[in-house]
Amino acid sequence: MSGTLLSTGVRYHNLPQNYIRPQSQRPQLSQVVSQPVPLIDLGGSEDEILRQIDEACRSFRCFQVINHGILPETMRKVTEIAREFFHLPIEEKMKYYSDDPLKKMRLSTSSNIRKEKVHNWRDYLRLHCHPLEEFVNDWPSTPSSFKDVVSTYCKEVRELGLKLLGVISESLGLEREYIEKVLLGDEQGQHMAINYYPPCPEPDLTYGLPAHTDPNTLTILLLDHQVPGLQVLKDGKWIAVDPHPNALTVNIGDQLQALSNGKYKSLWHRAIVNSNEERISVASFICPANDAVIAPAKKLTSEETPAIYRSFTYDEYYRRFWSRNLDEENCLDLFK
Ligand SMILES: O=C(O)CCC(=O)C(=O)O
Numbered sequence: 042m043s044g045t046l047l048s049t050g051v052r053y054h055n056l057p058q059n060y061i062r063p064q065s066q067r068p069q070l071s072q073v074v075s076q077p078v079p080l081i082d083l084g085g086s087e088d089e090i091l092r093q094i095d096e097a098c099r100s101f102r103c104f105q106v107i108n109h110g111i112l113p114e115t116m117r118k119v120t121e122i123a124r125e126f127f128h129l130p131i132e133e134k135m136k137y138y139s140d141d142p143l144k145k146m147r148l149s150t151s152s153n154i155r156k157e158k159v160h161n162w163r164d165y166l167r168l169h170c171h172p173l174e175e176f177v178n179d180w181p182s183t184p185s186s187f188k189d190v191v192s193t194y195c196k197e198v199r200e201l202g203l204k205l206l207g208v209i210s211e212s213l214g215l216e217r218e219y220i221e222k223v224l225l226g227d228e229q230g231q232h233m234a235i236n237y238y239p240p241c242p243e244p245d246l247t248y249g250l251p252a253h254t255d256p257n258t259l260t261i262l263l264l265d266h267q268v269p270g271l272q273v274l275k276d277g278k279w280i281a282v283d284p285h286p287n288a289l290t291v292n293i294g295d296q297l298q299a300l301s302n303g304k305y306k307s308l309w310h311r312a313i314v315n316s317n318e319e320r321i322s323v324a325s326f327i328c329p330a331n332d333a334v335i336a337p338a339k340k341l342t343s344e345e346t347p348a349i350y351r352s353f354t355y356d357e358y359y360r361r362f363w364s365r366n367l368d369e370e371n372c373l374d375l376f377k
Pocket residue numbers: 234236250255262264270271310311312321322324
């Protein structure tokens with residue numbers, strides 16, 4: 042079974058039936074609120090950064106960072122190369138197509154086309170990015186600068202991700218190296234999803250991505266500040282994210298929720314689509330090493346707050362995650 046890519050250049054006038062959500066599962070866009078997502082200046086004092094990250098992780102489960110060390114030019118180039126890729130002729134793109142979620146480089150559509158009943162208005166290119174030398178040769182060779190541009194960004198984003206994990210470790214009251222050690226340091230994986238959401242004829246009836254939490258540790262999102270679409274759940278309400286230009290948005294994933302024994306929770310988020318403009322987002326997923334053993338940190342458990350989750354390897358978690366449909370129950374609930 043093969044899904045149909047949406048990025049064909051053909052403009053749809055009606056939403057095909059298999060993208061239409063039942064009434065009760067639609068995005069209800071009129072109920073979405075706007076509220077600024079915390080913006081943290083990584084050029085500030087360490088104490089202040091630690092305090093702000095702790096506060097944001099508890100209340101919002103996500104935050105934006107500026108002065109993060111990645112040049113605006115690098116970010117712009119990644120978005121542009123992504124746009125060029127999705128504008129390639131369909132025959133060229135189909136060389137990279139696969140429905141197999143465990144493949145290390147693939148172009149696909151929707152989310153988990155083999156499992157889901159209703160599709161999502163998204164195409165995506167998924168890449169494994171670390172260790173780079175192991176994967177980069179298999180990445181798309183068109184556009185010709187794709188490998189160069191995306192590799193540069195991946196390396197820089199990894200540095201940022203690992204630095205943030207150090208700060209988060211401390212903000213949880215653990216040693217700075219605690220998370221890095223548990224996740225097995227340099228063996229930690231890194232994946233990327235380059236998401237392409239074409240204009241959608243009936244954005245009220247479907248999603249780019251339905252509500253989900255990310256299965257990994259930390260996600261760093263490069264968002265288009267001119268075409269919004271990311272929404273995050275806070276206190277039962279969906280908030281439309283209005284990204285600060287040049288900022289990157291950082292989300293807590295399931296592994297941080299497990300590791301912190303629920304002190305920090307993974308972010309429920311979704312992508313909505315619009316009828317006028319294509320939208321691109323680039324998600325970098327920092328993941329534990331496959332054989333890393335994840336369990337609530339001892340220091341964060343006590344008689345009053347016993348471990349909520351059993352221990353598991355990331356490999357086990359990741360397989361379980363992809364054996365489901367994206368909008369089923371939270372995968373972490375299966376590891377209690
Ligand atoms: O497109 C977005 O804003 C969100 C993407 C996302 O959540 C994902 O790729 O997991």
